[in-house]
Amino acid sequence: MNKDQFDGLIAFKVVSEERSFTSAAEKLQISPPAVSKMISQLEKKMGVTLFTRTTRTVSLSEAGRLFMEEVGPAIDQIMNAQNRAKSFSKVASGTLKINMPGVLFPYYLAKIIPGFLKKHPDVTVDLYSDDQASDIFDKGFDAGVRTGDIIAKDLTAFKLFGPVKFVTVASPEYLKEMGTPKHPRDLLEHNCIRHRFGSGNSVYEKWEFEDKKKEFAVTISGNTILNTSESIRHACLQGIGIAYTEFGNVEKDIKQGKLILILKNYHAQESGYFLYYPNRSQVSPTLRAFIDYIKEIRK
Incomplete structure (x- = not known):
């Protein structure tokens, strides 16, 4: 499925609910002609008419009704998943996975984590002790902690403490x-x-x-x-x-x-221990909240 087909399915679902191209356009935050074009392309692709249109009303055709019964729940799941994913761009939540030397938690991070979790109750901190300098991002970690001399130059590093x-x-x-x-x-x-x-x-x-x-x-x-x-x-x-x-x-x-x-x-x-991650554009809200919290308690 290409992007146009995917967008067409979303438009189909919203138009069927709103029974209006104009109202659907407002909800999707696009123009009415753009909605009309998406529906026309979907109908052309399927070879059926999905909506019965008059100057006053828009309603599902028989083919459209049967199609909605089949794909409606799946489209709802996709739209809900999109909304949940978008929420991650704003709120610190979910799991923050950090790879670090085993010696670090008892005498440093143990003092930081409780306050961070109290401030961000929707976050789970997953700390993995590992003294090996390996490619941690291939293993699903959000960030790592190492001394500055072994961190690759193409990574972004934030100093935790030192020397x-x-x-x-x-x-x-x-x-x-x-x-x-x-x-x-x-x-x-x-x-x-x-x-x-x-x-x-x-x-x-x-x-x-x-x-x-x-x-x-x-x-x-x-x-x-x-x-x-x-x-x-x-x-x-x-x-x-x-x-x-x-x-x-x-x-x-x-x-x-x-x-x-x-x-x-x-x-x-x-020079010290540094928190490091791929680059600034890929910083999740949860990791950003962790960095901001450390900066805050230093003041």
Whole structure:
């Protein structure tokens, strides 16, 4: 079915209800001649007369009445679906799907989501924890959250917070047994907990540091590989090895003395975490409401 046929069916339904080309035109917000042309084209396509026209009245012919009985309910469904879809262009509602690193929710988004949902009760937030940098939009996500350095340049990014400090930590028990590294290169002699991104072969083994504003990396090794920041935190707490993670992931453990901050003079940091999405023209009202809410609470 082409667009003209589809428009013709809508016009047919409205004219049959209004019994007037003029009234139907007003309802469809087009001109009466345009309505008349749509009906004529539909009748020509079908090879039957759908309406009996006089100078005063418009009524369904017998063929038109039978046709309306068959297609009327389907046209109603289409028109209702159109109206529901149009409502999404104005009101924040439905499901907002966001892909994000697992470490992000507990120490940042958990503070934001309750207030957002209270303000927008028709929205459901679907948060999926995923440390892998993948094409999330093919998987149906509306937006993602990542550090700025791994977001593709053709995407629109909105900064949530930052900068983000990455730290090196170990348990008191591990350091008592294995000693405390004084310089990042000393990590070559230690068991370091490695981070796998996703289910592939990408393992983060080059830990990044700074010394007098100069960046450098150390290629570490270790006998434990885990795929989430939270799992790495727990492994570190158990004394398995040294961990490299976002400060927020271990801040409470450091304050409680469960983990020890090491290599303090060499910590690196990223510009921050960014919410990213395809482009401004494709921002749904729900995603726009989420961005506006974050801007609002920052004031």
